[in-house]
Amino acid sequence: MEMVNITIDGKKIQVPKDYTVLQAARKAGVEIPTLCYLKGINEIGACRMCVVEVKGARSLQAACVYPVSEGMEVITNSERVRKARKVNLELILSNHDRSCLTCVRSRNCELQKLAEDLNVKQIRYEGENIRRPLDDFSPSVVRDPNKCILCKRCINVCRNVQEVGVINANYRGFRTVISTAFDRSLNDVACTMCGQCIQACPVGALREKDSTDIVWKALADKNKYV
Ligand code: FES
Missing domain, CATH: 3.30.70.20 (Alpha-Beta Plaits)
Structure with missing residues (x-):
């Protein structure tokens, strides 16, 4: 199997050439939050909760669909990354029925858990709801x-x-x-x-x-x- 060398948050690792950044990070024991990703079933890069910085790329990239390459350097937890994840989450929450108290998934909800992890204390983007x-x-x-x-x-x-x-x-x-x-x-x-x-x-x-x-x-x- 062909391997590539990459660096994630300063950790140097070797991973198979067909890995995504998310797979490589998990192999390296680096946590990246995900929401739409379901291994082998739903890998579509829709929610953008897994965004990371890739050296040389101007915009943030979705780790769940971004392929690794030789010499790649990835940062998963910079201020820019944390801010982007929080904004993305708040936008998802802005059009979500937040009746958590009566929801059967309360305390077992991936969205609620992410909101806690990212310290979302208010919804800044109130807009039209359907x-x-x-x-x-x-x-x-x-x-x-x-x-x-x-x-x-x-x-x-x-x-x-x-x-x-x-x-x-x-x-x-x-x-x-x-x-x-x-x-x-x-x-x-x-x-x-x-x-x-x-x-x-x-x-x-x-x-x-x-x-x-x-x-x-x-x-x-x-x-x-x-
Ligand atoms: Fe949704 Fe990567 S987990 S875009």
């Missing part, structure tokens, strides 16, 4: 697009691992939503209810339906007719 209806028609999966961070981990696990492919990105830009074809409910497409999308979701945008959902839905339906 509110979308909850999809709770499936007997087993509840989909809340308002908590979705568009990482696409669910899309790639559904399509490439489970070979089902019922979830995709609809629309473009600020209007992008992870949904099904023609925005139908998961109950109305060929979802096999395997639950792998729930496992892949870093936040509470996909979760298992439980008995409380059924009780609340029954109460809501009852109130509709009283």
Whole structure:
């Protein structure tokens, strides 16, 4: 296997030529935060939480998709890098339903953990929010697009691992939503209810339906007719 020599935060290491900077950093025991990355399944460089400085490159690079090369020098924890990660995270949070107190993923949420790690104390970027209806028609999966961070981990696990492919990105830009074809409910497409999308979701945008959902839905339906 062909190897290259690189330096990460002053540590010199040798890694295979086909490694990304993230793989090399993990091999060197250097921590780089990630959010959209799911090894071997979702390596698309979408969230930019893993940005690092690469000597010679003008802009910061996403470590999860940036390939190593001979003699490369990488800095993973400079002030510039920390500031960029924090801004990226705040922008993601600005259009995220932050009802953490009642979220099933609270204390087990990758976004919440990153916000703590990066010391986010306020959301500086309040702007337009798109509110979308909850999809709770499936007997087993509840989909809340308002908590979705568009990482696409669910899309790639559904399509490439489970070979089902019922979830995709609809629309473009600020209007992008992870949904099904023609925005139908998961109950109305060929979802096999395997639950792998729930496992892949870093936040509470996909979760298992439980008995409380059924009780609340029954109460809501009852109130509709009283
Ligand atoms: Fe690298 Fe999301 S983890 S861009």
